[in-house]
Amino acid sequence: MYGFSPAATARILLPVIRRTTLRRTGTNLSIAARSIANSSFHRDEGVSRSSVTPPLPSRAHNAPYPTRTHNCGALRLEDAGSKVVLAGWLCPGRKAGKKLAFFPLKDANGITQLVVQARDNDSTLADIWEVPSESTVLIEGVVNARPQSQRRPVPAGDIEVQVTSFTLLNRADTELPIIPTDVFNVPNEELRLRYRYLDLRRAALSDNIRKRSQVSHIARTGLHEHGFDEVETPMLLKSSPEGAREFLVPTRSPQQPKQLLIASGAVDRYYQLARCFRDEDGRKDRQPEFTQIDLEMAWVSWGPPTPVSDSIPVDGFSREWRIGGTEVKDVIEALIRKIWHQVEGVTLPTLFPVMTYAEAMARYGSDKPDTRFGLEIQDVTKIFPEAVQAELLRRGELLEALVVKREEGSPFRVAADEIRQDMVEEGIEQMDLTRGGVADWMANSALLRELGVIHDNVTSNALLSAFGEGHRLWLTSRKRTAEGGSTPLGRHRLNVSAVAQQLGHLKFSPEPRFLWVTEFPLFTRADSDKDFLAHGRWSSSHHPFTAPMWEDIEKMYDGRINEVRGQHYDLVLNGVEIGGGSVRVHDASMQEYIFSKVLQPLQRLRLLITMLALLPQLTDDEKACFNHLLHALRCGAPPHGGIAIGFDRLMAILCKTESIRDVIAFPKTSAGTDLLFNSPAPASADVLQQYNIRPVGN
Amino acid sequence: MYGFSPAATARILLPVIRRTTLRRTGTNLSIAARSIANSSFHRDEGVSRSSVTPPLPSRAHNAPYPTRTHNCGALRLEDAGSKVVLAGWLCPGRKAGKKLAFFPLKDANGITQLVVQARDNDSTLADIWEVPSESTVLIEGVVNARPQSQRRPVPAGDIEVQVTSFTLLNRADTELPIIPTDVFNVPNEELRLRYRYLDLRRAALSDNIRKRSQVSHIARTGLHEHGFDEVETPMLLKSSPEGAREFLVPTRSPQQPKQLLIASGAVDRYYQLARCFRDEDGRKDRQPEFTQIDLEMAWVSWGPPTPVSDSIPVDGFSREWRIGGTEVKDVIEALIRKIWHQVEGVTLPTLFPVMTYAEAMARYGSDKPDTRFGLEIQDVTKIFPEAVQAELLRRGELLEALVVKREEGSPFRVAADEIRQDMVEEGIEQMDLTRGGVADWMANSALLRELGVIHDNVTSNALLSAFGEGHRLWLTSRKRTAEGGSTPLGRHRLNVSAVAQQLGHLKFSPEPRFLWVTEFPLFTRADSDKDFLAHGRWSSSHHPFTAPMWEDIEKMYDGRINEVRGQHYDLVLNGVEIGGGSVRVHDASMQEYIFSKVLQPLQRLRLLITMLALLPQLTDDEKACFNHLLHALRCGAPPHGGIAIGFDRLMAILCKTESIRDVIAFPKTSAGTDLLFNSPAPASADVLQQYNIRPVGN
Structure with missing residues (x-):
């Protein structure tokens, strides 16, 4: 199946990358490319692009590339002379002599004729000629008008593009079971x-x-x-007696079908208001069937480099997006802005704040921070004596604190006094910032005892001078590298806020607070079983199709799994996660590596079920379920990414109701039963007989 | 539960009907109402409106009523002085002295204040005061501006309507479990x-x-x-190994939920592009999951009387719609016109042809006639001697024929010659219209033998003079009252057309031929078991919620079940049924009568499963499944009707493909399997154990 030797692959991949992003100068595009190479994409200084040499034969381009400027059906005569970036599927080429070749480049919107000329010291023609048809490529070039006689009455039929450089995004297998461009031999x-x-x-x-x-x-x-309203009706209803036969429907989302669809190239941008199913007990305010605004886009990219201004925090929040999938971000922000504008009459900011997972956990102790109130968590390690800092470092921990100022007008002042030590989570220690309060705390602190701190005035003075006297403080230690969805202090912060709201002191402005959280750890240690922990088993934090940040690819192949960040993004509104998505792995060999080497088989261990109903860790049997996806990636899948927005939750917020049942026409109870349709109901023995099954025990 | 005596009900119902439709004159509305009463709605002369006195206490209005002119949120100051017709839910009234009362009338769009004044010899105020809140009523009246001080900044808040007459459409129970207007006591x-x-x-x-x-x-x-395409992804996929728990999903359509939704009044007009499930073997080109444009409308009516011009056939087709649900018809025609205009650039006629079921069966031998070619069937009974006619009458039969003229240019001429007697269905006799041909036929005809015809020249001459010499003719007998979806001659007609198409003689113009078929028999004899036939058991031709034509209601209560026509309509395109719907029963007592008296229990008999996955005949257990629907009807359900258009089939026609698999992103095979996702797959014993079931035999 691997028709190319690794050496040949490298020959095509690497020079092209270099040419695309580094070599050319003097055009807007090359400036963009250079900025990409030199600025935001090189943040992690330890990894340079050329050092990304995975141990498996890589056949896909995973590093940044310029954003396409047009789709394959968009260019017109008036674009002649423009420099453009196109992406698409390479169709069989035709040589005209030794120094010239034509390749149609197609996508869902049309076909653009590419012209490739051999030039001295440039292997573009030779390189592109070796690329199998149906591979996805990205080209840069200049638009030329076609000679009058060669113009065709189809989209982009009046022009051709003179290729100046190309990037092989994803190489297709040389032997495909179906040749999509062959209109004469349609298979059975x-x-x-x-x-x-x-x-x-x-x-x-x-x-x-x-x-x-x-x-x-x-x-x-x-x-x-005509005045109609669209209303979604339930699918999960009672068995109709003696009705037609029924179906055992798996818990599902459209995750795999939508990736296969984008891999096919049938559409450039997919969406669906998709009904999904999930069977979970005991989750409050969840429904066994629910609706997502589900979308997926081909050719997602890192976009133009983030302007420096976006990295300067506004109101304490950066707007800097350092991962791929910028097109998804832009579409969702535009959509949310449109909804709020039309429904609420509210104009939202052009860019939503962006926070890394690490920052969200440090400042808010949550991966879905509620930023409608401040009360940020502070790292207080440095306040403590050096010996304590050294001990913390040895443990890989830090000390963090939440401080409520006893100031006039603070909505938290009274709430803080209402909270007693026995109301806070274990591990959080509470103190009053007075001489006596600190002394009391130091005398009793389990935390200090553990860290080997003796009751000294140095620490006491440092605390009082850092925060001022008279306030209230909660302190705890945590791992330096954040894990999971929240920290104890993050949960405590929400409790303080809840008490302040109950007291009527804290009221939120109606303005919605949107926020992106990105750069999550790609893998999570499977920590539900200590034995497995010892063997270093990992599960996907979200799902196994999420791409690593390109800066961390080498770490993944080197086995530094805990350091790998994913190109995942969550959209958070008022402290509620209303959607999440990612750039996907489009590289079959990387996907196989993740399945086989990272997500090792982990038998008989019931794992967290992700929202996507896909197992974060996989057995061999389970991997077999993804064979069609792996094959689709090998058939020239474009880089792609997507997102799903929880439509019920979004509507609940828009309708200012606490329960999603108030925005669903025919909801189920929190136990998943339908009291109107009396569903579920026992299936009769007759009905079960049709499926050749019977209740256990009968 | 029946708080009203039948006498009281009649007192409210009947005078109002008479007043609404007959008494008032001098306004446009009353002209419309009179025309309704006098013309199209009195077609069946045997039934006058006042004779509709069903044996069960009727609590709903089932006869025609004027179409509403506005919804309850639509009227504005500038409408002051207009005569209007409104329909909605009656809210609790307030009396101002003995001669004046105010009632809010609400629907999904708003609330209009009704003013009712007591007048001499007019019981309107007394009558309306007795109507329970949450009943649906239709009122006629005049718009008045409200005094400046009483205006409210809500839809229709500036006006009130002086009621001149009202019709109680559907009486609500006096004791409702929830009082929708009570905003202070929201139940648990x-x-x-x-x-x-x-x-x-x-x-x-x-x-x-x-x-x-x-x-x-x-x-x-x-x-x-933003350039997205919406693509529907499959729901019926393979069990995910060790995934979350699964659901046994009944074959379903949104029929019951959508009727309950409209009964609730939450929306006036519902639609959904609804995913439906159906498990049927051996139906070619059907999919176990499919999509419908599903809609339902409150307050459907008979519309303004059909202009005489519509009843004059154009190109052989009438445009006359004699049942309710005109709003559904209008919306669908507008929608189809819009689709064809925008997608095909084709302008369709403003009104689609309308054909009764009886006419479709007589002319085309099909309830979904393909009218792209003529070749109509003819009733030839009258050509035969009177003794034969008498015998046919005794049998309740007629003789019908299909004639192909052997004329130059006829696309069927050669095809007709290709068809031999052994290629036609049993019961159809073939002859050449020549002296010899007719003689041959008469000598061998089983049909004539059965009817007791001797070989005589009279019949022979009559045939030759009726059709002319030299042509080809097929003859058969059938029941005078058509049954089922097609007749033998109707199927033969399609065969002749198919042969002509294969020969390349018959080509259809690309112009689509839309057609409504209406006035289907409401009930079909359950003829799959001769014993039951003898007991006169009936099943619903479509589903048990279809309303009878109002002219036939008395026949239904009189037990003349076979004569009852339903307010059902099918939309046919090029001989393919692409949608169907009906006006629904909104009268709980009528619905109960249909369940209990017409659709008698019929045990252990596997019946035709309708597209709606609802059983045409019902056991007691099955009736219990409809209890919530019956209760919803008793809570003031408005008259309503709807339709479902098969979206996959519609798209196949628009895409000019034979197979709906070509318009579904991820279709299943005709055996219902999914070759991409390898679905269905066996569920493992572990998975089944979660549901407490196991394969039979294990």
């Missing part, structure tokens, strides 16, 4: 259905899928114009 | 969920549901503007 239907992600790349089929989208939107718009 | 959540159709009538909740619809459409529109 069984083959077409088995490899649907290739069949969907055929124009005959992808035209239908897009027409379907068009018609459904015309129908919806027409119905809204 | 269990009660709210159990009677969701009443809870949804509360403004607090219905506002949310409509806001949800608004936001989902903004989101969709925004995504389309």
Whole structure:
């Protein structure tokens, strides 16, 4: 299957990367490319791009590349002379002599004719000629008008693009079960259905899928114009007695189908208001069936380099987005702005704040910070004597504190006094910032005892001078590298806020506080079993398709799993996670490495079930379920990423209700039962007989 | 539960009907009402409105009423002086002295203040005062501006309507488990969920549901503007190994939820692009999961009387719609026109042809006639001698024929010659219209033998003079009252067309041929078991919620079940049924009568499963499943009707493909398997154990 030797792959990949991002100068594009290479993308100084040499044969480009400027159907005569960046599937080329070749480049929007000329000291023509058809490539070039006689009445049919450089984004297998450009030999239907992600790349089929989208939107718009409201009705209802046969429906989300769809190239940007199923007990205010605004985009990228201004915090929050998937971010922000503008009459800021996971955990002790009130957590390690700092360092820990100032007008002042030591979580120690209060605390602190601190005036003075006298403080230690969704002090912060709200002292402005949280750890130690911990087993923090940050790829291949950050992003509103997504792995060998080497088989251990209902850790059997995805990646999958917004939760916030049941026409109880339709109900023995099953014990 | 005596009910119902439709003159409305009473709605001369006195206490109005002119939130100051028709839920009234009362009338769009004044010889005030709150009523009246001080900044808050007459459409129970207008005593959540159709009538909740619809459409529109395509992904996929728990999902459509939704009043017009499930073997080109454009509308009516011009056939087709649900018809025609205009650039006619079921069966031998070619079937009974006609009458049969003229240019001429007697269905006799041909036929005809015809020249001459010599003719007998979806001659007609198409002689113009088929028999004899036939058991032709034509209600209560026509409509395109719907029964006592008296229990007989996955015939257990629907009808359900359009089939026609698999992103095979996701797959014993079930035999 691997028709290319690793050496040949490297020959195509590496020079092109260098050329694309470093070599060319004097154009806007190359400035952008250079900025990418020199600034934000080189933040982690320890990893330079050329050192990314994974141990497995890499066949995909995982480092940054310039954002496409147009899709393959967009260029017109008036664009002649422009420098452009295009991405798409490479179709079989045609040579015209030794120094010239033509390649159609296609995507869901059309086909652009590429012209590649051999030049001295430039291997572009030789390199691109070796790329298998159906690979995804990104090219830079200049638009030329085609000679009058060669113009075609199709999108982009009047122009061609003279290629100046190209990047092989994802190499396709040389032997594909279906050749999407071959309109004369359409394979039999069984083959077409088995490899649907290739069949969907055929124009005959992808035209239908897009027409379907068009018609459904015309129908919806027409119905809204006629005064209709769209209402979602339940799917999970009682068995109809003696009705037609039924289906055992897995807990599901459209995660895999949507990635296969984008891999097919049938559509450039997919969305669905998708009904999802999940069966979880005891989760308050969750529904077994729920709706997501689910979307996925091909060709996501790092975008233009973040302007320096965005990295300067505004109101304490940065706007700097250092991972891929900028197109997803832009679309979601535009969508949220549109909804709030049209429904609430509120104009939201153009850019939402962006916080790394590490920052969110440090400042708010939560991966979904509620930033409607301050009360930030502070790292107080440095206040303590050097010996204590050394001991903390040895343990890989730090000391952090939450301080409530006893100031006039502070909404937390009274709340802080209401909270007694026995009301706070174990491990958090409470003190009054007075001579006596600190002395009391030092005399009784288990924390200090553990760290070997003796009752000294130095520490006491340092605390009082750092925060001033008269206030209240909570202190605890935690691991330097944050883990999980919240810290004890983060939960305590929310408790203080809740008490202040109950007392009527804390009121939030109606203005919604949106926030992105990014750069999560890609993997989480499977810590539910100490034995496994010892063996260093890992699970995916979100799901196994999330791509690592490109700066951390080498760490992943080197086994420094705990240091790898993912290109994952959560959208948080008022302290509630309303959506999450990621840039996906589009590199089959990387995906296989993650399945096989990182997510090692972990038998008989019930793991956290992600929202996506995909197991974070995989057995061999489970990996087999992803074979079609792996194959789709090998057939020229474009870089892609997406997100899912919890529509029920979003609506609950818009409707200012606490319960999502108030925004669902026919909801279920928190126990998952439907009191209106009396569902679920026992299936009769007759019904079960149809499925050849019977209750255990019968 | 029946707080009204039948006499009291009649007192409210009947005078109002008469007043509404007959008494008032001199306004446009009363002209419309009179036309309704006198023309199209009195087609069936045997039934006059006043004779509709069902044996069960009727609590709902089932006869025609004028169409509402505005919804309850639509009227403004500038409408002052207009005569209007409004429909809605009656809220608790307030008397101002003995001769004046105010009633708020509400619907999903707002609340209009009604003013009712007592007048001599007019019981309107007394009658309306006796109507329980939450009943649905239709009023006629005149818009007045409210005094400046009483105006409210809400929809319709500047005006009030002086009531001139009212119709009690559906009386609500006097004791409702939830009082939707009581904003101070919101019941506990269990009660709210159990009677969701009443809870949804509360403004607090219905506002949310409509806001949800608004936001989902903004989101969709925004995504389309950003170049996204909506693609539906499969729900029926393989069990994820060790994933979260799964659900046994019944074959389903949103039929019951959507009726409950409309009964609630939360929305006036519901739609959903709804995913439906169905498990049927051996149906070619069907999918176990499929999508419908599903809609339902409150307050559907007979509309303004059909202009005489519509009843004059154009190109052989009438445009006359004689049943209720005109609003559904209008919306669907507008929607289809919009789709064809925007997607195909084709302008469709303003009115689609309408054909009764009886006419479709007589002319085309099909309830979904393909009218792209003529070749109509002819009733030839009258050509035969009177003795034969008498025998046919005795049998309740007729003779019908299909004739292909052997004329130059006829696309069927060669096809007709290709068809041999052994290729036609049993019971159809073939002859050449020549002396010899007719003689041959008469000598061998089983049909004539059965009818006792001797070989005579009279019949022979009559045939030849009726059709002319030289042509080809097929003849058969059938029941005078058509049954089922097609007749033998109707199927034969399609065969002749298929042969002509194969020969390349028959080509259809690309112009789509839309057609409504209406006035289906409401009930079908359950003929799959001769014993039951003898007992006269009936099943619903479509589903048990379809309303009878109002002219046939008395026949239904009189037990003349076979004569009852339903307010059902099918939309047919090029001979394919692409949608169907009906006006629903909104009268609880009628619905109970249909369940109990017409659809008698029929045990252990596997019946035709309707597209709606609702059993046409019902056991007691099955009836219990509809208890919540019956209760919803008793809580003031408005008259309503809807339709579902098969979106996959519609798209297949728009995409000019034979298979709906070509318009579904991830389809299943005709055997219902998914070759991409390898679904369905066996569930492991472990998985089954979670549900306390195991395979039979283990």
